[in-house]
Amino acid sequence: MVTDHARQVDATMSIGSLSVSLEPHASAPSAWRPLFLHVSASRESAAFLFLPPGPDSSNRATGAAAAAAASAARASERAAAAATRASAGPSPPRAAAARLSSGHRGSALRRQRPRSSAPRLRRFRAAMEVALQACDAADWVYKGEGAANLILSYTGSSPSMLGKVLRAKKVLNDKAQPAPNCVNFSSYEQLVWGDIPELIESVKQGSVAQAYAVHVMSQHLGHDHVDGGVRVSVSKDFLEIVGKNVLSARPAWRVNASAIDTKADSALLISDHSLFSGKPRGSSCIAVEIKAKCGFLPSSEYISKENVIKKQVTRYKMHQHLKFHQGQISKTSEYDPLDLFSGSKERIRTAIKSFFSTPQNNFRIFVNGSLGFGGMGGGADKVLANETEKCLEDLRKVSGLQLSDFIELLSEAISKSGVLDKLLATQKLDDHDIEGAIHLYYDIISQPCLVCKNITDAELLHKYSVLHSLPLDKSCKIVRDFLISATAKDCSLMMCFRPRECERTDPEYDSVFLQSVNRTYDYKAYFVDLDVKPLDKMTHYFKLDQKIVNFYTKSGEVDSQKGVGTSDDTAVQPQH
Ligand SMILES: O=P(O)(O)O[C@@H]1[C@@H](OP(=O)(O)O)[C@H](OP(=O)(O)O)[C@H](O)[C@H](OP(=O)(O)O)[C@H]1OP(=O)(O)O
Numbered sequence: 240m241v242t243d244h245a246r247q248v249d250a251t252m253s254i255g256s257l258s259v260s261l262e263p264h265a266s267a268p269s270a271w272r273p274l275f276l277h278v279s280a281s282r283e284s285a286a287f288l289f290l291p292p293g294p295d296s297s298n299r300a301t302g303a304a305a306a307a308a309a310s311a312a313r314a315s316e317r318a319a320a321a322a323t324r325a326s327a328g329p330s331p332p333r334a335a336a337a338r339l340s341s342g343h344r345g346s347a348l349r350r351q352r353p354r355s356s357a358p359r360l361r362r363f364r365a366a367m368e369v370a371l372q373a374c375d376a377a378d379w380v381y382k383g384e385g386a387a388n389l390i391l392s393y394t395g396s397s398p399s400m401l402g403k404v405l406r407a408k409k410v411l412n413d414k415a416q417p418a419p420n421c422v423n424f425s426s427y428e429q430l431v432w433g434d435i436p437e438l439i440e441s442v443k444q445g446s447v448a449q450a451y452a453v454h455v456m457s458q459h460l461g462h463d464h465v466d467g468g469v470r471v472s473v474s475k476d477f478l479e480i481v482g483k484n485v486l487s488a489r490p491a492w493r494v495n496a497s498a499i500d501t502k503a504d505s506a507l508l509i510s511d512h513s514l515f516s517g518k519p520r521g522s523s524c525i526a527v528e529i530k531a532k533c534g535f536l537p538s539s540e541y542i543s544k545e546n547v548i549k550k551q552v553t554r555y556k557m558h559q560h561l562k563f564h565q566g567q568i569s570k571t572s573e574y575d576p577l578d579l580f581s582g583s584k585e586r587i588r589t590a591i592k593s594f595f596s597t598p599q600n601n602f603r604i605f606v607n608g609s610l611g612f613g614g615m616g617g618g619a620d621k622v623l624a625n626e627t628e629k630c631l632e633d634l635r636k637v638s639g640l641q642l643s644d645f646i647e648l649l650s651e652a653i654s655k656s657g658v659l660d661k662l663l664a665t666q667k668l669d670d671h672d673i674e675g676a677i678h679l680y681y682d683i684i685s686q687p688c689l690v691c692k693n694i695t696d697a698e699l700l701h702k703y704s705v706l707h708s709l710p711l712d713k714s715c716k717i718v719r720d721f722l723i724s725a726t727a728k729d730c731s732l733m734m735c736f737r738p739r740e741c742e743r744t745d746p747e748y749d750s751v752f753l754q755s756v757n758r759t760y761d762y763k764a765y766f767v768d769l770d771v772k773p774l775d776k777m778t779h780y781f782k783l784d785q786k787i788v789n790f791y792t793k794s795g796e797v798d799s800q801k802g803v804g805t806s807d808d809t810a811v812q813p814q815h
């Protein structure tokens with residue numbers, strides 16, 4: 240069926256398994272999809288799976304010819320589905336990423352033998368064939384950063400790298416602080432994530448971030464909206480030079496807090512989702528990054544009476560008051576996550592408008608891949624009128640849109656794509672709230688519960704004792720879901736728009752027709768920053784939660800204009 244058009248057959252032999260992927264030729268009908276055959280002899284019996292990857296996970300089982308015991312088939316199916324996606328690569332810029340090994344500048348991007356023994360997924364192996372050396376460092380410039388990673392844009396001319404960003408791990412300068420990246424799994428983490436063998440396996444290969452995005456988060460957020468990227472090998476020299484080169488571009492408070500981890504031997508190469516086609520030059524696109532934070536009010540029965548305010552006021556709003564009090568922000572945000580996640584277009588528009596007055600680290604606009612509005616490497620605490628005007632001017636030039644039309648376009652795409660519904664559903668995996676989940680954490684680490692120790696409310700204590708009597712697998716599931724939700728509450732959505740030049744429909748992309756300007760815009764939506772949260776962060780979550788709620792309830796409705804920090808701007812620190 241596919242054979243006439245088959246142009247690429249990849250076979251990967253690893254210990255006890257054979258994977259073959261067939262991709263349709265470029266000239267094949269667009270509806271044709273890659274096929275994947277996975278033969279696993281690594282378990283008790285073999286499984287043969289023919290998997291046409293579909294838009295949703297239910298399609299994955301279609302056509303599976305299982306000649307295996309059910310358990311082997313399930314495990315193989317997960318591996319196969321992942322490898323299928325890996326060989327198909329992430330959509331639009333996916334193909335480019337998969338063809339990573341072609342078109343390198345021979346001198347600079349060296350091919351390497353894989354260091355680890357026969358990695359299972361072709362993607363992992365192919366990725367490690369690329370090595371970035373000292374002589375490549377000049378091609379990478381600062382794009383942004385969060386607490387845990389530094390993001391670099393490629394400015395060189397290698398076709399395989401164009402339109403990519405490199406996500407390099409950081410280390411905290413204060414070694415007393417917990418490491419910002421989860422690289423290794425403790426034995427308790429192995430327990431929590433044990434149901435996902437690909438994730439456990441990835442720890443040995445040093446590819447947890449990628450595996451978590453692909454094997455965990457994409458199951459919830461949709462494969463079409465998650466890009467695991469590919470791992471590339473990086474030399475110490477490369478990281479040291481890049482670290483020095485980007486120093487002046489980084490916000491001072493980030494420089495004080497963290498530095499590129501020069502001990503890392505790999506980094507993630509991901510499509511730059513602030514670009515549409517992966518080609519920075521000559522493309523016309525506007526991208527928006529939204530860090531939406533938690534979009535629902537918890538209703539867990541484990542929330543104590545003293546903290547009942549959590550059921551009425553968003554965590555985001557309460558945290559804003561604490562941040563303001565601590566001098567981290569000069570003004571509380573006007574953004575209300577409940578508006579953004581409401582499903583109502585009117586309220587989505589309200590949320591977007593609020594970002595323009597208080598973007599903080601929740602909103603950025605990129606014009607042809609360059610930051611146009613919002614803060615780089617952290618939050619934008621203040622909005623400067625001239626910068627906003629410049630961004631609106633660029634917006635007009637690139638998209639032909641006035642601000643009101645752009646807000647309409649964005650709200651329409653958010654609504655139509657349903658991406659935030661997926662994000663909200665994933666966030667809602669936290670159905671116990673930290674006040675419930677913390678008890679299960681103590682059970683998992685086999686420690687006496689430090690929370691129960693201080694509880695006097697008999698009714699609540701009884702509820703918590705029921706939690707403490709749950710079997711370990713149930714406790715693990717609740718904590719696992721809590722951690723998945725934590726990632727979903729902290730990730731960012733990147734939506735990239737491009738005005739359609741001709742009437743031809745591009746089936747690769749979704750689109751929005753904007754009546755006010757009589758024009759169609761293609762768009763794509765990706766979630767970024769889908770890292771696993773360390774299990775031992777549970778106690779931090781509990782303490783921070785208490786701190787946020789205590790401050791909010793004790794100070795009442797704080798008037799942000801009268802609180803600490805407004806009279807003296809020098810006291811205001813950027814967000815961290
Ligand atoms: O706890 P929160 O809600 O302040 O979220 C932290 C973020 O703060 P913010 O969004 O500004 O409030 C914080 O963002 P910033 O560093 O402030 O930009 C991080 O994203 C942090 O995650 P991690 O420690 O890097 O894994 C985030 O920690 P997690 O809670 O997601 O683990």
Ligand SMILES: Nc1ncnc2c1ncn2[C@@H]1O[C@H](COP(=O)(O)OP(=O)(O)OP(=O)(O)O)[C@@H](O)[C@H]1O
Pocket residue numbers: 382383384385386387388389390404406509510511512513528603729731767768769770
């Ligand atoms: N694939 C991408 N394409 C374009 N820009 C990206 C991409 N990934 C990250 N960025 C930019 O870099 C910034 C920091 O990246 P990221 O959120 O992954 O860092 P982090 O350290 O993991 O964040 P956090 O503080 O939330 O832990 C993002 O806010 C975004 O602006």
